[in-house]
Amino acid sequence: xxxxxxxxxxxxxxxxxxxxxxxxxxxxxxxxxxxxxxxxxxxxxxxxxxxxxxxxxxxxxxxxxxxxxxxxxxxxxxxxxxxxxxxxxxxxxxxxxxxxxxxxxxxxxxxxxxxxxxxxxxxxxxxxxxxxxxxxxxxxxxxxxxxxxxxxxxxxxxxxxxxxxxxxxxxxxxxxxxxxxxxxxxxxxxxxxxxxxxxxxxxxxxxxxxxxxxxxxxxxxxxxxxxxxxxxxxxxxxxxxxxxxxxxxxxxxxxxxxxxxxxxxxxxxxxxxxxxxxxxxxxxxxxxxxxxxxxxxxxxxxxxxxxxxxxxxxxxxxxxxxxxxxxxxxxxxxxxxxxxxxxxxxxxxxxxxxxxxxxxxxxxxxxxxxxxxxxxxxxxxxxxxxxxxxxxxxxxxxxxxxxxxxxxxxxxxxxxxxxxxxxxxxxxxxxxxxxxxxxxxxxxxxxxxxxxxxxxxxxxxxxxxxxxxxxxxxxxx
Amino acid sequence: xxxxxxxxxxxxxxxxxxxxxxxxxxxxxxxxxxxxxxxxxxxxxxxxxxxxxxxxxxxxxxxxxxxxxxxxxxxxxxxxxxxxxxxxxxxxxxxxxxxxxxxxxxxxxxxxxxxxxxxxxxxxxxxxxxxxxxxxxxxxxxxxxxxxxxxxxxxxxxxxxxxxxxxxxxxxxxxxxxxxxxxxxxxxxxxxxxxxxxxxxxxxxxxxxxxxxxxxxxxxxxxxxxxxxxxxxxxxxxxxxxxxxxxxxx
Ligand SMILES: Nc1ncnc2c1ncn2[C@@H]1O[C@H](COP(=O)(O)OP(=O)(O)OP(=O)(O)O)[C@@H](O)[C@H]1O
Ligand SMILES: [Mg+2]
Numbered sequence: 001x002x003x004x005x006x007x008x009x010x011x012x013x014x015x016x017x018x019x020x021x022x023x024x025x026x027x028x029x030x031x032x033x034x035x036x037x038x039x040x041x042x043x044x045x046x047x048x049x050x051x052x053x054x055x056x057x058x059x060x061x062x063x064x065x066x067x068x069x070x071x072x073x074x075x076x077x078x079x080x081x082x083x084x085x086x087x088x089x090x091x092x093x094x095x096x097x098x099x100x101x102x103x104x105x106x107x108x109x110x111x112x113x114x115x116x117x118x119x120x121x122x123x124x125x126x127x128x129x130x131x132x133x134x135x136x137x138x139x140x141x142x143x144x145x146x147x148x149x150x151x152x153x154x155x156x157x158x159x160x161x162x163x164x165x166x167x168x169x170x171x172x173x174x175x176x177x178x179x180x181x182x183x184x185x186x187x188x189x190x191x192x193x194x195x196x197x198x199x200x201x202x203x204x205x206x207x208x209x210x211x212x213x214x215x216x217x218x219x220x221x222x223x224x225x226x227x228x229x230x231x232x233x234x235x236x237x238x239x240x241x242x243x244x245x246x247x248x249x250x251x252x253x254x255x256x257x258x259x260x261x262x263x264x265x266x267x268x269x270x271x272x273x274x275x276x277x278x279x280x281x282x283x284x285x286x287x288x289x290x291x292x293x294x295x296x297x298x299x300x301x302x303x304x305x306x307x308x309x310x311x312x313x314x315x316x317x318x319x320x321x322x323x324x325x326x327x328x329x330x331x332x333x334x335x336x337x338x339x340x341x342x343x344x345x346x347x348x349x350x351x352x353x354x355x356x357x358x359x360x361x362x363x364x365x366x367x368x369x370x371x372x373x374x375x376x377x378x379x380x381x382x383x384x385x386x387x388x389x390x391x392x393x394x395x396x397x398x399x400x401x402x403x404x405x406x407x408x409x410x411x412x413x414x415x416x417x418x419x420x421x422x423x424x425x426x427x428x429x430x431x432x433x434x435x436x437x438x439x440x441x442x443x444x445x446x447x448x449x450x451x452x453x454x455x456x457x458x459x460x461x462x463x464x465x466x467x468x469x470x471x472x473x474x475x476x477x
Numbered sequence: 478x479x480x481x482x483x484x485x486x487x488x489x490x491x492x493x494x495x496x497x498x499x500x501x502x503x504x505x506x507x508x509x510x511x512x513x514x515x516x517x518x519x520x521x522x523x524x525x526x527x528x529x530x531x532x533x534x535x536x537x538x539x540x541x542x543x544x545x546x547x548x549x550x551x552x553x554x555x556x557x558x559x560x561x562x563x564x565x566x567x568x569x570x571x572x573x574x575x576x577x578x579x580x581x582x583x584x585x586x587x588x589x590x591x592x593x594x595x596x597x598x599x600x601x602x603x604x605x606x607x608x609x610x611x612x613x614x615x616x617x618x619x620x621x622x623x624x625x626x627x628x629x630x631x632x633x634x635x636x637x638x639x640x641x642x643x644x645x646x647x648x649x650x651x652x653x654x655x656x657x658x659x660x661x662x663x664x665x666x667x668x669x670x671x672x673x674x675x676x677x678x679x680x681x682x683x684x685x686x687x688x689x690x691x692x693x694x695x696x697x698x699x700x701x702x703x704x705x706x707x708x709x710x711x712x713x714x715x716x717x718x719x720x721x722x723x724x725x726x727x
Pocket of ligand 1: 488489491493511512513516517518520562
């Protein structure tokens, strides 16, 4: 398996690293012309353009939602560029060519690029701005029938699959940001695991917003056919910029009968500076549908973005299907997060678990918003929700809004919640034993997040821990 | 080891220590007694560098270095240990992991090699025996749900592992049953040597029977009003503090 990466790496050294990426960008603004421009650039079939145009027309009739517990100045959707692609004709072939900002981020996390090669058992699709620039291990995966490629490639080479499942979980009419995405999405990852196949490696996508003044609208579609199993990782970073940038992605998961999809995210978009200038607006729709006995598991560690608006959800359609949501969200400085999940129990004996850990520091504001819906045919449905908040300092806030709707009396619901504070006394105690305040905070935070971290694949768990450390820098003392 | 000269300190604008002077030589055990509210814990906290305590004047030298200039963790790494009157709970942080981090921070500061998990565990097991603390406590959160006496024993366990030059015990004996009292005293005695000094704050003579001090001081109204040998503790127990306080005024 390592050969491919090695090969690519060798190849790459010939060309050296790309430091500045020249981009092919669309003029700012949103119109049918822009949508046609994108579709044409990508040489899409008519049905794809039709999907986009329907979404766009619908979007023009919609209003931006205001129910989330976040505040930001109005976004001028006509000022955003909806397409930006690296100009170089030569495809990037490996993570080794990833731009220096990303390398810097990794080295700040203590992961050198050499160490990064330890991740060589992970197949990666790298998305820069609007375009997928490299997908590794494709050949390897193809041997067992797995399709892992950029969304654009999937539209070209596997139109029947894309057409069948695109919008089947998140319809183009779903919500303001998902509808916008449906109209203008430019790329993303596509993955199909055939019947009965257990994916032999972790699949992952690294998203990167690079170009100024652009929005990023990627689309991920993962289909696990009957009895298939896959674990998928998503990582994101963006450069520091004083302006806010919009990221409105859609992720759809389809787990057919007896399939399992585990989707892990370490979200580290640029959060803005200490004064709250700049940062990514992360308005994302993530949802999965689980058929009979299928299992969907969302694990997320959210440390980045100026604003996060995100509710990875599970539609438990089939009998005996299982949904899980494990989340750590951290808001520091002036970050705001309104995040949580929805568990919709439709089938019988459906089970869901929600474990949400919110950490607020500085002036960070955080809201957990969770909805558990037990529909009337969902006999013996069970939900367990646990929702804990940890506060650092007294200028931050944590808010919890659990919504529960039960239409079947056989349902079992359990809800636990707690709020704790890292106190001066605890820090003093640690410091009196020789431990620095930073280390003490990171120990406490890691202890607090343990239940979620242990759901992450190993490499990600380590990365996540370091990330929390970095994100909390300057929050004590 | 420790030189406190004419120390004035307080908290939240309230002056508590008023001209306290005390000198502790290497190897000595000093007991500090005194009525409630006289400033014993204040002294301990000021020495340890607890936030919000302010020193208004005076000087504290630790091995010739200005202790008051050092940040809290540096004082600890230099070898000042405070067994607290009210040990703090840190939920979710493994007790043994916490202590390993502490020991390695101290060792790093001293220029010693950090211990790996195995070496550390060996050391910890040995010290655990000393304070007769069950291993089950190691994998719980720091002091999380510990009983009062268990917390105190955990403090002594930490002290034994960290091997400080100056140990300050703030009422470590209060709330301990007779066996625990002996265990704590033995723990401290094991530390006793040429290189180690102990400042033990207590209300009771009974601890001092096991842990025999070289000097006993009475703290009242923010300063030391009387000093003597171990017999002073017995005298105090019989006569109470009024006797010293009046004696001092007279
Ligand atoms: N934050 C504060 N603001 C005002 N006064 C305080 C504050 N903290 C402590 N004090 C006071 O300082 C005085 C000394 O307190 P300290 O804890 O040092 O006493 P102590 O000698 O240790 O007493 P004890 O034997 O009861 O433990 C007490 O009168 C106490 O009420
Ligand atoms: Mg006291």
